[in-house]
Amino acid sequence: MMRKVALPIGETCAERLMPSADEDLMPGVKWGDPWVVFTPAYWLSQAWMLQLEEMGSSSYRARQGLVEELVFCLLGGFGITAELATAAFEACEQTGVIERRETDPDVWTQILLQPLDIGGRKVRYRYPNQKAKFLAAAMQRISDLRLEGVDSKSARDQLLLLPGVGYKTASWVVRNVFDSDEVAILDIHLIRAGLLCGLFNDKDRVEKDYLSMEARFLRFSSALGLRPAALDCLIWDGMREAGDLPLQLLSVQHPGSLAA
CATH class of the missing domain: 1.10.340 (Endonuclease III; domain 1)
Structure with missing residues (x-):
């Protein structure tokens, strides 16, 4: 079932359609509500407000070459x-x-x-x-x-x-230099976000599971209709700006996680 979500986009208030909170975005991951932080619906609503679905070539390159x-x-x-x-x-x-x-x-x-x-x-x-x-x-x-x-x-x-x-550094370079959507930068912010929305679990470790975790994130991005690079940057900024809140939520939801 689809629902209407009213969001400030640009200089207007626009309505967008989004699946209901209890529907699966992908196996094991529910959409959630856009007003609940760190749900898939929340990240998509943030992307819509920033118009990231229209993002073209890289705007996140730290350096040239x-x-x-x-x-x-x-x-x-x-x-x-x-x-x-x-x-x-x-x-x-x-x-x-x-x-x-x-x-x-x-x-x-x-x-x-x-x-x-x-x-x-x-x-x-x-x-x-x-x-x-x-x-x-x-x-x-x-x-x-x-x-x-x-x-x-x-x-x-x-x-x-x-x-x-390692995989994270190599993926970081490739994403920036090649403007690639075939790799993902699994840093601590993205891992925490993945744990909070059900994309990752407590047994996942980037040291041994990087490629499978990366594949899940790429499917997650595709299901949201966003470029992985754009979603990566959105999550990185959002988790940093949230201060201690992600850690507080993880300590309750995933007390045994290394990311908590």
């Missing part, structure tokens, strides 16, 4: 905020190590050991030695990659050969 994207994505990751990764990237960019594809890890380490300015605060970058080794190795081997004319998943497979690059 494969080398820049790879460096930026390697500088991000677990325990590193987007703001810290951005500040670290800018520090590396200013010294020229990215442009010249520096292969000496000690050079990267010296840059990453310097305090970084984030909104007027001096912040230390996390894991400078480890990330420096990964960055230097990536710069040494990136010219060996043959990414021209290959599909997104084949490009990701090649990136996975680089030290320190």
Whole structure:
């Protein structure tokens, strides 16, 4: 059964049709209500209000070009905020190590050991030695990659050969560089959102289940009629803006989850 939902879209109030809350969006995932946070209906209503279903080419690229994207994505990751990764990237960019594809890890380490300015605060970058080794190795081997004319998943497979690059980082680079909807970036925000709406379960682990979880998210995006890249960004922003609320809900609904 379909229902009408009134939403502010652009400068008007528009009515859209949406299935009832108890209908299945896909096996194991109910639509829910658009006024209940983190349900599929909620995410779709947010996308409609932002007119994301009309989204064309990428508007989420952090940097331009494969080398820049790879460096930026390697500088991000677990325990590193987007703001810290951005500040670290800018520090590396200013010294020229990215442009010249520096292969000496000690050079990267010296840059990453310097305090970084984030909104007027001096912040230390996390894991400078480890990330420096990964960055230097990536710069040494990136010219060996043959990414021209290959599909997104084949490009990701090649990136996975680089030290320190796992499925999330490789997918992040491929999504941004190739404007790909064939991969998904399963970061902690998207995983938490998936747990809250029933897309993922407590037994899922990205370390061993990345591809099956990715496939579910891609089906989820298709069922909502949204580009995976657009939905990914929407969820990432929405979960960050929600503060501690996702964690509070997870502690009740999924107390044993590693994402709680």
